[in-house]
Amino acid sequence: MPGKAPENRRFHRISFDADCELHCQDSVWSSKVLDISLKGILVERPEHWDVPLNQPCEVVIPLENQETGIVMAVELRHIEARRLGFKCQYIDLETASHLKRLVELNLGDEVLLEREFAHLID
Numbered sequence: 536m537p538g539k540a541p542e543n544r545r546f547h548r549i550s551f552d553a554d555c556e557l558h559c560q561d562s563v564w565s566s567k568v569l570d571i572s573l574k575g576i577l578v579e580r581p582e583h584w585d586v587p588l589n590q591p592c593e594v595v596i597p598l599e600n601q602e603t604g605i606v607m608a609v610e611l612r613h614i615e616a617r618r619l620g621f622k623c624q625y626i627d628l629e630t631a632s633h634l635k636r637l638v639e640l641n642l643g644d645e646v647l648l649e650r651e652f653a654h655l656i657d
Contacts, residue, residue, distance in 0.1 A: 548572045549638055557581065557619075559592035559611070566619075568596060573638060575622045576607065584619070586611055594621060598633065605630050605637075 548570040555578060557564045564581035571577075576594055586592065588611055596605040607630065609621035626634065 548577070551637070553596050555594055555596045557592055557594055559586045559590055562586075569618060571596075571605075571634070571637070573623070573634060575612070575620065576609065577618055577620050580615065580617050580619050584614075588612070588614060591624065592621065603629070603633065605633050 549572065551568045551571045553568045555566050555568050555576075557566055557578065564584065566581050567579045569577040569579060578594070590611045592609050592611060594605075594607045594609050598604050606627070607621075607623050608625040610624050611619060612622045613620040
């Protein structure tokens with residue numbers, strides 16, 4: 536993207552190909568996860584998306600066995616033509632465990648993972 540400043544991220548983004556649901560303003564949209572981190576998520580922008588910036592939402596990502604999943608209370612932080620970026624506001628302990636395991640498997644570096652978790656709780 537032209538004119539974009541270099542990113543100084545504390546949290547590594549993990550490419551994650553999964554379906555998700557976006558719950559915002561009494562509506563539900565189906566979407567796809569593009570990437571996820573311990574502090575946010577990037578998804579495909581669904582058709583007819585009309586939610587304004589800074590709106591609280593919930594992202595639900597079912598996992599393989601459909602009995603568990605990743606559920607994040609998020610805030611819409613940026614809107615692009617084909618993507619939506621959300622900042623995580625809250626995740627419960629079970630979701631944090633699933634997300635930590637996902638990041639751990641993709642980072643392959645336990646020290647880096649622990650550093651990211653330390654930033655998360657700061």
